[in-house]
Amino acid sequence: MSWWDPLNWMSRRKKLDTIASAISVRKRLAVWHLVCERVGEMAVAEARGYIRARAARLVCAEVDRALREHQHLATDARPRLIGMTTDLVIDDAMSVLGEQRLRLGLSQQAA
Numbered sequence: 001m002s003w004w005d006p007l008n009w010m011s012r013r014k015k016l017d018t019i020a021s022a023i024s025v026r027k028r029l030a031v032w033h034l035v036c037e038r039v040g041e042m043a044v045a046e047a048r049g050y051i052r053a054r055a056a057r058l059v060c061a062e063v064d065r066a067l068r069e070h071q072h073l074a075t076d077a078r079p080r081l082i083g084m085t086t087d088l089v090i091d092d093a094m095s096v097l098g099e100q101r102l103r104l105g106l107s108q109q110a111a
């Protein structure tokens with residue numbers, strides 16, 4: 001192990017973070033449209049699982065496209081990038097769900 005290895009790992013991690021964030025932002029609306037009709041009535045854990053399942057195909061396709069664009073990344077980065085992107089997509093959708101529930105709760109209290 002050379003002294004460059006930790007620096008290379010940190011640089012690679014930063015690239016993966018950047019790519020995962022970009023995919024998440026780009027696909028936020030598409031994922032929400034996949035899940036919005038059903039997640040409102042689900043418990044938090046159930047909603048997270050549902051979002052994960054429904055977004056899986058979309059996330060995998062986008063990660064594969066990103067890896068083709070960033071050929072300097074090894075294919076062994078794919079599982080890690082899928083996991084990172086999926087987590088971000090779930091967090092985004094859960095944030096929207098939380099905002100909707102909050103608005104709904106506030107409007108019900110006002111009525």
